[in-house]
Amino acid sequence: MNLFLLKHNTPKEYANYFFKNSLIDFIFGHINPIYSNQRIKAKILDIKKETSDSVTIVLQTNAQWKGFEPGQHIPVTVTIEGRRVTRFYSISSCKSEKFLCITVKKQPEGLVSNFLNEKIQIGKILELGEATGNFTLTKNNKQDLLFIAGGSGITPIRSILNQLKKENSKLNIDVLYFSKTKNEIIFYEELKKLQNDFSNLNIHFILTDEKEENFRTSFLNKNLIEELVSDFESRLSFVCGPSSLQKISRELIPSKNLILENFQPHLTSVPKSNNQVKEIKLLKSHKTISVNGEKTILQELEANGIYPPSGCGMGICHTCICKKESGITTDLSKGKTHNENESIQICIHRAETNLELEL
Ligand SMILES: Cc1cc2nc3c(=O)[nH]c(=O)nc-3n(C[C@H](O)[C@H](O)[C@H](O)COP(=O)(O)OP(=O)(O)OC[C@H]3O[C@@H](n4cnc5c(N)ncnc54)[C@H](O)[C@@H]3O)c2cc1C
Ligand code: FES
Secondary structure: HHHHHHHHHOHHHHHHHHOOHHHHHHHHHHOOOOOOOOOEEEEEEEEEEEEEOEEEEEEEEEEOOOOOOOOEEEEEEEEOOOEEEEEEEEOOOOOOOOOOEEEEOOOOOHHHEEEEHHOOOOOOOOEEEEEEEOOOOOOOOOOEEEEEEEEEHHHHHHHHHHHHHHHOOOOEEEEEEEOOOOOOOOOHHHHHHHHHHHOEEEEEEEEEOOOOOOOOOOOOOOHHHHHHOOOOOEEEEEEEHHHHHHHHHHOOOOHHEEEOOOOOOOOOOOOOOOOEEEEEEEEEOEEEEEOOOOOOOHHHHHHOOOOOOOOOOOOOOOOEEEEEEEEEEEEEOOOEEEEEEEHHHOOOOOEOOOOEEOO
16 A cells, blocks of 8 residues: 555546546546546637638647647547547647637538538537647757748748747748738738738738739749749748649759648559459458549548548558558559558558458
8 A cells, every 4th residue: 555655646646546547538528528637638719710711729728738839730630420530730829829729721622621610619629639740940040031831831830930029030031921812811910910020020922813902923933932032042941832832842942941841632643553443341340342443542431431540631640550451552642552461551542453451
C-alpha cells in the first residue's frame, strides 16, 4: 500500500489506477463533454462568417492540448451521419490569442468543409489531434520574408503574420495573396488593418478570375513577382495554395528558400494498366467490392459504404495505412507500381489487379 501511495500522488493518478482510462473518459465525458484524460477536445465558442463560403471556428481546448507553432495544422474529427471523419486544418489564430481558431473554406461536394460551414453549431465539441507541420518560422530567422497564398491557403499565413506583428519583427515582409474574386478574399479587412499597423508588412491582393478597380488581375508569374518583390530570390518564401500555384512557385523560387504547404491531394495522372474489373477483398471485415481501378482504393471503398480509418486523404498522415497481402497497386502520388506484399496508404494507391487487404 505504501508503494501504491508513493506512485500515485494526485486524484487523477489514483483514478487511473482503479479504472481504465477509457472508462474515466466515458464517465466524465457524460458529465462534461469537453473533459478527457486522453483525447484533445474543443468546445465551439463562436462561428464567424468570413466570406460566403468560409467560416472561422473559435475553439476552447481542454487540458490535453499542448499548444502549437504558427503555421502548423491539426486533425479535426467530426461525426457526420454516424460516421467519424477526420480532416486537417491549419490553425489561423496566433499563439497570443486566447482561443484557438481554424478557418474552413467550403469545397464543392466536400463532406467535412460543408458540414463545418453549414451544420456545426456553437457549443458543440470537436475532437482534435496534436499540432504538427513544418510550415513554420525558426526562432532565429534573419531572412526577409515572402508569403504566397492562394484562397484558403492564407489561414496558416494569418497565424504567422499576427505572430510576427506581436513580436514586433523588423524583417521586410511581403504577401502575395491570390483569390479568384474580391468577395472570396478571406480576412480582407483584417489583413488591410494589419498592414496599416505593421509598417514593414506589404500585402498585395491579386485576383485571378475577376477584374476589379484597384486590384491587379493575374496569376503568379515571373514578371509579377519581379515587379512586386524585386529581391524575392533572397527571401525565405512560404507558399500555401493549390497545386498550380505551388508548381509555378517551385519554378521561380530557389528550393533552399522555399517552404510549401499543400491542402489538396497531388495525384499524378497515370494511365490505367487495363480496363478489367478488379476485386478488392477485405480480409478482416470479410467484404469484397468490385472496382474498375479509376479512383484510389479509399475512394472506391467509401463509394461502396465502407469507411476505413482515414485522415488527410493525400498521403500525409498515414492514418489509412494497411497491409496488402496480395495484388498490384499504383502509388498515384509518385506514379510508382507496388507488387510486393507491403503496407500501403490506400488514399493514394489505386488497384491494378485483384487485391487482398488486411482491413
Ligand atoms: C495540412 C493541411 C492543412 C489544411 N488546412 C486547411 C485550412 O486551413 N482551411 C481549409 O479550408 N482547408 C484546409 N485543408 C483542406 C482540408 O483538410 C480538406 O481537404 C478540405 O476541407 C476538404 O475536405 P472535405 O471533406 O470537405 O472534402 P472531401 O469530401 O474530402 O472532398 C470533396 C472534393 O473536394 C476536393 N478537394 C478536397 N480538398 C480540396 C481542397 N483543399 N481544394 C480543392 N479541392 C479539394 C476533392 O478532391 C474532392 O473532389 C488542409 C489540408 C491539409 C492537408
Ligand atoms: S488518409 Fe492520410 S495518408 Fe491516407
